[in-house]
Amino acid sequence: MSVDRLSSSTIDAEVKRKQQASSRPQRRHHRSKYRIPLLDTERPFASQGHIVYDPPGNGNCQFAALCHLLAKIGIFRSFRTLREQVVSYLVEHPYTPDGFPLELYTGEEWDTYISGMLDDGTYGDHITLQAVSDMFNINIIVHSSLGIDATVTIVPTHSVAIDTLNLGHFAEEEGEHYVALQLHETQDVQQLHEDQLPVVTEATDAKTRSCKQQ
Template identity: 30%
Template sequence: MMNGGNQSQCSSSTSFSSSSQQDTDMEDDRMIALILTEEYANLDGAVARRLSDLAPVPHIPRINSFIPNLSDASLDHQRLIQRLNLYGLREVKVSGDGNCQFRALSDQMYKSPEYHKHVRKEIVKQLKDSRSLYEGYVPMKYKRYYKRMAKSGEWGDHVTLQAAADKFAAKICLLTSFRDTCFIEIMPQYRAPRCELWLSFWSEVHYNSLYEIQVAPIQPKPRKKHWLF
């Protein structure tokens, strides 16, 4: 479901070895479980209706290959702002600390970016458990790739987005800053989506969580700088 009721419930589990860490993480899991026990709501499609005139571009999983220079990124940012304004959308901005994709997904699913470690762990588990689905898109030793992705601060890419769609049975929609690609849609490969997650995607390297402007949560001033802000 989408914003204002778009925080979808997607099942997962965690376990930890350290007893002190375990207590903290068990409490996190209990909080997540409260969300997960709610019944799935129908997709209300609020943001989707606003973007109904856009034809989504088919998604091709790939790893990050380049970082735009400051000039190109600034132009892209202005383009993204114009698109957000045009469609009446607002970003909930997450920290540009290398975890932004996972933070944005966490915000869409759990109404908070702070479960990004949990989200990353589940995506990496999907990569490990379903190697045949993703290995062909990774131009390096696959084990090296998913071990790298397990590290906090490692940028998520289009392969991890596909793994997230598959793991959480989510339709992931990206409103982008690209000149020729406004809207990218990532569908789960082998089952129907039961939730929609909406992200903004800036210059190939930064993600934020996306809401209709009327229902976007009030966001405190971030303590960490966003990428290139």
């Protein structure tokens, strides 16, 4: 390759890298405007349980809330380590069980999505939730502040779950934020959700972006 061609390709690559790098903060800033302080954080989930951990709203809330709940079942990770492991898992598993590229659900090129998700402060989404479910063989029930009809159960793709974690998710107009939940002791998780809630895997609704402000 000639020096001219090498220089040209290097410049093009650098321009593309800078454009991608600048687009991620723009997405985060755009979403941050929806961060609305909540005066009564317990209220939306009062019928299901109570909040046991409310992570900082810095874009890492999904990973931080998951780490808190994973520790309860003997799996200890920092939110940074969990993020890195999830990204590594997605690099190795870029397709849904049906063979569709996960890129179809991201709205951007897969490499751009992966590099962005590795950054501290990038919001987790449904794809990262499915990855955690598959990595640790756990069900993840996401209780929405919009009510029971908006609650979703995520199940492992290729195995039987060994446990169930419960997250609370504040909808976009209520802060778009994840918290860790403890259900009321009298509630049977399976009974509460089995016939009422949609079961979601990678192949469905992977667009649901999570706590984009952790």
